[in-house]
Amino acid sequence: MTELTTATRLPDDGTRLRARLAQAAGGLPEPSARQRRARRRAAVTGLFRHILLIAFGLIMLYPLLWMLASSLKPSELIFREPGLIPTEIDLSNYTDGWNALVNPFSTYLLNSALVVLGSVIGNLVACSMAAYAFARLEFRGRNLWFAIMLMSIMLPIHVVIVPQYVLFSELQWINTFLPLIVPKFLATDAFFIFLMVQFFRGIPKELDEAARLDGCGHVAIYLRIMLPLALPALATTAIFTFIWTWNDFFSQLIFLTRPDMYTVPVALAAFRDSTGETSWGSLFAMSIVSLIPVFLVFLFGQKYLVKGIATTGIK
Amino acid sequence: MSTTDIPRRAGVPARRERRRSRAVSRGDGRAAALFLAPWFAGLILITAGPMVASLYLSFTDYDLLTPPEWIGPENYTRMFADPRFLNALQVTFTYVLVSVPIQLALSLALALVLDKGLRALPFYRSVYYLPSLLGGSVAVAILWRQVFGADGLLNQFLAVFGIEGQGWVSHPDYALGTLVVLNVWTFGSPMVIFLAGLRQIPQMYYEAASIDGAGRVRKFVTITIPLLSPIVFFNLVLQIIGSFQSFTQAYVVSGGTGGPADSTMFYTLYLYLKGFGSLDMGYASAMAWFLLLIIGGMTAVNFLASKYWVFYDD
Numbered sequence: 276m277t278e279l280t281t282a283t284r285l286p287d288d289g290t291r292l293r294a295r296l297a298q299a300a301g302g303l304p305e306p307s308a309r310q311r312r313a314r315r316r317a318a319v320t321g322l323f324r325h326i327l328l329i330a331f332g333l334i335m336l337y338p339l340l341w342m343l344a345s346s347l348k349p350s351e352l353i354f355r356e357p358g359l360i361p362t363e364i365d366l367s368n369y370t371d372g373w374n375a376l377v378n379p380f381s382t383y384l385l386n387s388a389l390v391v392l393g394s395v396i397g398n399l400v401a402c403s404m405a406a407y408a409f410a411r412l413e414f415r416g417r418n419l420w421f422a423i424m425l426m427s428i429m430l431p432i433h434v435v436i437v438p439q440y441v442l443f444s445e446l447q448w449i450n451t452f453l454p455l456i457v458p459k460f461l462a463t464d465a466f467f468i469f470l471m472v473q474f475f476r477g478i479p480k481e482l483d484e485a486a487r488l489d490g491c492g493h494v495a496i497y498l499r500i501m502l503p504l505a506l507p508a509l510a511t512t513a514i515f516t517f518i519w520t521w522n523d524f525f526s527q528l529i530f531l532t533r534p535d536m537y538t539v540p541v542a543l544a545a546f547r548d549s550t551g552e553t554s555w556g557s558l559f560a561m562s563i564v565s566l567i568p569v570f571l572v573f574l575f576g577q578k579y580l581v582k583g584i585a586t587t588g589i590k
Numbered sequence: 591m592s593t594t595d596i597p598r599r600a601g602v603p604a605r606r607e608r609r610r611s612r613a614v615s616r617g618d619g620r621a622a623a624l625f626l627a628p629w630f631a632g633l634i635l636i637t638a639g640p641m642v643a644s645l646y647l648s649f650t651d652y653d654l655l656t657p658p659e660w661i662g663p664e665n666y667t668r669m670f671a672d673p674r675f676l677n678a679l680q681v682t683f684t685y686v687l688v689s690v691p692i693q694l695a696l697s698l699a700l701a702l703v704l705d706k707g708l709r710a711l712p713f714y715r716s717v718y719y720l721p722s723l724l725g726g727s728v729a730v731a732i733l734w735r736q737v738f739g740a741d742g743l744l745n746q747f748l749a750v751f752g753i754e755g756q757g758w759v760s761h762p763d764y765a766l767g768t769l770v771v772l773n774v775w776t777f778g779s780p781m782v783i784f785l786a787g788l789r790q791i792p793q794m795y796y797e798a799a800s801i802d803g804a805g806r807v808r809k810f811v812t813i814t815i816p817l818l819s820p821i822v823f824f825n826l827v828l829q830i831i832g833s834f835q836s837f838t839q840a841y842v843v844s845g846g847t848g849g850p851a852d853s854t855m856f857y858t859l860y861l862y863l864k865g866f867g868s869l870d871m872g873y874a875s876a877m878a879w880f881l882l883l884i885i886g887g888m889t890a891v892n893f894l895a896s897k898y899w900v901f902y903d904d
Binding site for chain 1: 618619621622623624625626628629631632633635636637639640641643644647654700703704706708710712714715716717718719720721723724726727728729730732733734735736737741742743746775782831835837838841842845846858861862865866871874875877878879881882885889
């Protein structure tokens with residue numbers, strides 16, 4: 276009743292309220308001339324908004340599309356035509372770029388793939404184990420350890436990189452993939468522990484209690500209940516690990532110095548340094564090749580990416 | 591625990607009960623030790639151990655080849671007398687303080703536009719989000735160098751309007767600007783976080799405000815901004831920490847030199863050049879610890895300041 280009196284005092288919102296009441300009562304309101312006008316105006320501003328959003332999106336993506344187009348053009352045309360559609364398609368940039376360095380580019384792709392694969396498996400196994408302990412087990416000092424884990428997320432890698440380098444070179448691990456993979460099996464990407472703890476906490480406790488009554492231990496509960504139910508969180512972890520590791524440059528630059536052990540980013544940087552400004556066409560071609568895996572993961576894993584960012588705020 | 595225990599448990603004296611629960615927690619403790627073993631090993635060997643070691647190394651002269659030699663706080667005093675270090679500090683602060691606010695303003699503005707119930711939302715969200723996945727890669731940094739090069743894409747556009755541009759990446763006044771643009775270009779990830787935050791605001795508040803006669807501006811200022819402020823804060827802290835550690839972009843755009851004239855010498859790039867270029871590992875460790883102090887300090891300031899502008903609904 277009070278709502279209605281407010282509505283009569285404020286005629287503008289009154290119509291909306293009355294329309295809502297009519298909808299609630301089951302019948303759709305007859306569109307008045309005024310409502311039709313408002314709707315048309317909304318359609319026009321909506322269209323306007325779409326045009327602006329698309330234009331903005333094009334500006335955002337233009338450099339990427341231009342790089343793709345340029346990689347298909349003969350080098351001398353790249354700087355003469357800024358347009359996106361190449362007048363002639365020329366794949367020689369790709370064949371030139373592929374063989375421009377000491378090793379064929381497939382070597383670097385394979386190296387990157389191995390590092391990524393190891394990192395994904397390591398993160399999935401080690402982070403989910405730690406997350407299970409933090410989410411489900413009672414142990415002394417849990418809150419303290421949890422806080423330490425959270426703080427380690429924010430730790431810049433630069434604070435530990437020098438001693439890590441010393442440690443790994445003592446172990447003769449420089450120019451192997453071990454310095455890049457082994458830490459993942461020790462759950463050093465604490466971001467994913469946090470992500471999975473958040474997810475595990477959302478799984479009803481009754482499920483593990485029921486399993487415990489049936490005689491399951493923690494290992495069985497973790498393997499047979501938590502992991503299958505946490506597939507979305509595992510997918511998010513796998514996808515982000517893939518993209519981050521594929522793009523990672525700093526640690527790969529430090530730990531991999533022998534050309535045949537280069538990963539894609541290190542090889543690209545070396546390519547850029549060795550050819551300078553002369554062969555943009557093949558440099559672009561290999562850059563495109565290096566972006567394709569990330570783009571594919573983005574295309575097929577979008578759902579998990581968006582969910583992952585929304586729940587934890589990771590990049 | 592088996593089901594037959596339960597009725598008996600009701601009758602046991604309190605002390606036995608306590609001992610029992612301690613036994614249970616010890617049982618969990620053993621499982622926790624198992625599940626946390628990899629993480630714990632990582633914490634000691636990969637994180638905490640190296641942290642302590644680098645703190646020690648920061649007080650030594652160390653070149654990897656000969657044993658570290660204790661020199662006290664000399665690395666730290668050298669840092670503040672090193673013009674290239676002070677320049678790197680200034681470059682990085684400029685980069686963070688310019689690019690992060692622009693990036694957050696842009697991501698918030700687009701999130702607000704996209705939140706208007708567009709059916710094409712997932713499409714736009716993907717298009718705007720893609721650059722933040724690619725922005726940290728070497729490939730995009732290579733592209734950037736070309737876009738802002740002397741005969742690059744930007745100058746081709748300017749030429750259409752009869753403006754003669756210059757080599758933006760090779761000019762000390764503009765090179766840092768191109769990196770700022772690159773960071774702003776990756777506004778997609780804070781935008782997605784903003785979008786998720788906007789979804790959390792109950793629609794009811796807006797309806798109640800309309801009934802009370804509030805206009806769009808009023809609703810934005812009194813509902814959206816306060817309820818979104820924790821998310822703004824979260825994005826701010828995260829982006830500052832992340833941007834301060836930017837490395838790849840500066841390394842690739844400047845060809846690993848931080849040039850022209852040290853204008854893109856990011857803090858982490860200088861750290862890398864000192865540590866792994868000139869093998870001055872003690873100095874690099876001191877820089878790393880100072881970086882930790884800066885990041886910790888900025889985060890602390892952020893948290894203190896947040897009392898005055900972040901609204902927590904509880």
